[in-house]
Amino acid sequence: MEKQSKLSILLKGFIKENPVFVLVLGTCPTLAVTDSVSRALGMGIAAALVLICSNIVISALRKVIPDKVRIPSYIVIIAGFVTIIQMLMNAYLPDLFTALGTYLALIVVNCIILGRAEMFASKHTVLESALDGIGMGGGFTLALFCMGTVREILGSGSFLGFKIPFLQDYSIPFFTQAAGGFFVFGVLIAVVNKITKGKAISKKGFGCANCPSRTTCQENPENLDSAKEAK
Amino acid sequence: MDTLKALLVILMSSVLVNNYVLNKFLGICPFLGVSKKLDQAAGMGTAVTFVMLVATAVTWPIQTFVLDKLGLGYLQTIVFILVIATLVQFVEIILKKYIPALHKSLGVYLPLITTNCAVLGVTINNIKDGYNFLEAMVSSLGCGLGFLLAMVLFAGVRSRLDSANIPESFKGLPVTLAAASIVSMSFMGFAGVVDKLFA
Known part of the structure; x- marks a missing residue:
């Protein structure tokens, strides 16, 4: 029974409570960095790492942090991890660091991370919070990957930078532009609505x-x- | 004259071409959440413009005179978010005490702005683009006005959606996003206008 619930904590973030398509949190990076698959994956993994680390730390400190100053404390913890990710990425993946630009720093104000800290990590054990972080972070990455795939294939006729022979000649640049981002996001939410009707x-x-x-x-x-x- | 021209270019391009909501996707939450009614959309837009200006006025000197001087550039994210959060609280307290009328109309929107990514985005981008203090202030004014413009325009578009016949699974957010896509497309028409205008 116990194990079952742990598994469901891990899995719920992927589809049933997908942070992007079902809960509609963290919309800004979802729209901004998904014009190519590599940027979308980079952003997703960076945010997931911050989410897992901050979930673990916040849940470990949940009895220490006074209730009144919990939000500022969470923000400092999250900002600390974002800075670490920024430094690591700048050192080891400089191309991706430049491609993501300001959006990497803006993980701090991504409402998924603060939301999970407040809703989950502050009330559960370290292990459960870590699993929740993995699930939610994974769901976020998955959603970004879907968006990035649709937009890159239709918009640039390529996937992860590899050109697709036929589509390459008939790419629709609209999808890589800002307006296309809104449109694809709207359609994908509608599709998830249709599939999970009544279940989500x-x-x-x-x-x-x-x-x-x-x-x-x-x-x-x-x-x-x-x-x-x-x- | 050249300075004035440069400032005008920064202002116009941040309002129209690089619109924070429709082109850079910052501040989407309030854009989607608070745009159903025109008066609330205008209130939110004004409050964001105000906070952007104040936040830039404080974070720019901190970055230039404290963080850069002491080689603490890597603390930028942590320092900026804390400064903005504290600042918004301060502004709220001051408005409540001295200008109650303004607090009444803008007060409800202020706490929401703390975690608005557009505000943090503006302050970080101003540093990144290497603007001097005046340019940074003009750029935040432009971004704020652009946000206000997008909010007000979009509130108008959304009032039309109420009477539309929408397919079941598109109801709610999806159709709102599709409408945002069309508004964003209309702003794409401004690309290139500013450069040609002041060339």
């Missing part, structure tokens, strides 16, 4: 609970009633 957990009380925009966000179910009254 609702956003209610999960994705929104920790989002800093929840008080004014009109997508938040809690605000729907007041919005209707206002009408």
Whole structure:
């Protein structure tokens, strides 16, 4: 039984609670770096590493950090790991470091990481938090990989930089541009909606609970009633 | 004259060509979340512009006179996010005390901006692009105005979506993203305009 639940913690991030397509967290990097598969994978793995490390540290310190200053403490821990990743990438993968640019530093404000810290790591043991980090990070990487694959194949007619013979001549640059990013993301969410119809957990009380925009966000179910009254 | 021209180019290109939301994908959460009603979209946009200006005014000197001087450039991410978070709190307290009217209209949006990636993105990009203080301020003003423009335009587009007949699985976020794609496409038309305008 115990093992089962650990396995489900690990696996839920990939599809059922996929942070990008189901919970719609961390949209900025999802749109920004997915014009090619290599950038998408680099971003996904970097964010997953930060997520796993910060989950472990935050859950280990969960009894030490006072409740009142927990968010600033989480941000410092996350920012520390982001800086480590930046330095490592700059040293060993300088090309990817240049390609990702500012977006690497912006992992700090990626709501997936702070969200998991607040929703999961601050309430669970170190092992469970690590598994959750792997699952969620893996789900994030998977989502970015899907986006990157669609956009690179259609937009540049290549995959991971390798040219695809026929598509190469009929590439549609629209997909590598900003507008194409929004479009592909919208279509992929619609596809996931269709597949997981009724099975995926609702956003209610999960994705929104920790989002800093929840008080004014009109997508938040809690605000729907007041919005209707206002009408 | 040349300085003025350079500043104008920075301003116009950050508002129209390199729009933070539609071209660089920063600040997508508030863009999708707070754009259903025009007044809220405008309020959020104004608050973000304001915080971007204040944040740049504080982080630029810190980077130049403290981090660069002492060779602590690698602390940039940690220092900037903490400075912005503290700053937003300060601004909120000051507004509440001295300008209650402004606090009433912008106050609800301020806490959300702490983790808005557009603000952190602007401060980091200003350093990266090697702007001097004046250029950095103009660039953050432009980014803020661009964010405001995108929010207001998009609020208008979304009000049309309410009456549209949307396929079941596209309801909600997917159709919003498709609409954002079209708005973003219209901004692609500005590429090249600014360079030609001031050439």
